[in-house]
Amino acid sequence: MSYQESFINYLKYEKRYSSHTVVAYKNDLDQFADYCAVVVGEFHVKEVINDTVRGWLLHLMEQGLTPRSIHRKITSVKSFYNYLMKEGVVEKNPAANLTLPKVRKKLPGFVDEQSLAHLLDDGENFTTDFSGIRDKLIISLFYGTGIRLSELINLKEGDIDKRAKLIRVLGKRKKERIIPYPAEINNLLESYVVERNKEIGHKTEFLLVTNKGKQVYEKLVYRVVKKSLARITSLEKKSPHVLRHTYATHLLNKGADLNAVKELLGHANLAATQVYTHTTFEKLRDSYKQAHPRGG
Known part of the structure; x- marks a missing residue:
């Protein structure tokens, strides 16, 4: 087994990184x-x-890659050599102490409350058959709980406590967390389960399935989200992560505590959650300008 294969297995089985992240490293x-x-x-x-x-870094810059992409690629090499140092294969990390191009901080995109309300409350946006109810449930779960794509795909019916309106998810590093969800999701869940059982005719391990009874997959969920968000926003990126950003931003806009949002999102540290305060700060500044006599 090569050193690269050994490192990739380490990321998969010990660090338990997502398949998407592992492929990016590889x-x-x-x-x-x-x-x-x-x-x-x-x-x-x-x-x-x-x-x-350093030569590879310059090569990547000459190829016109964005600073963010270059950072990720150098980080991959740095992580690889950190692993090799830990294994005693090398003594130094050749990717350490490099001056990298500056990454411009990109604020997360999100959808405004009125647009999401229109998407979920207007009866014409989703059909009333199995696929339509499932798609609406997918959007409702993303926006109502802020869960990640991988967490949604792996949801099981037993992970949902309808009475307490709580959902249990396994996040990164297999860390479990409990998230409250809006009461209206219960009615949607009941309708979905009835239609699902009629559609596929048997019980399944996973909550969200295709019309053939198989576990939903990333591309399908992306298509659902992209198609749904295209109805209400002109944002260039229309992904499950945008709904996660939207969930966090709306909570903070309504006065939720930053630490509480951190726990709900399953972030390992507060720094990852603080990016959302930039968007809420913009709203506060606009409110200040409108309300204060000298705010303009």
């Missing part, structure tokens, strides 16, 4: 290995030096 390392093969002639992990990684 692609970055493959690209770095290809670069080394061209420049040096062959990729040997023990022979890579700081200048090799």
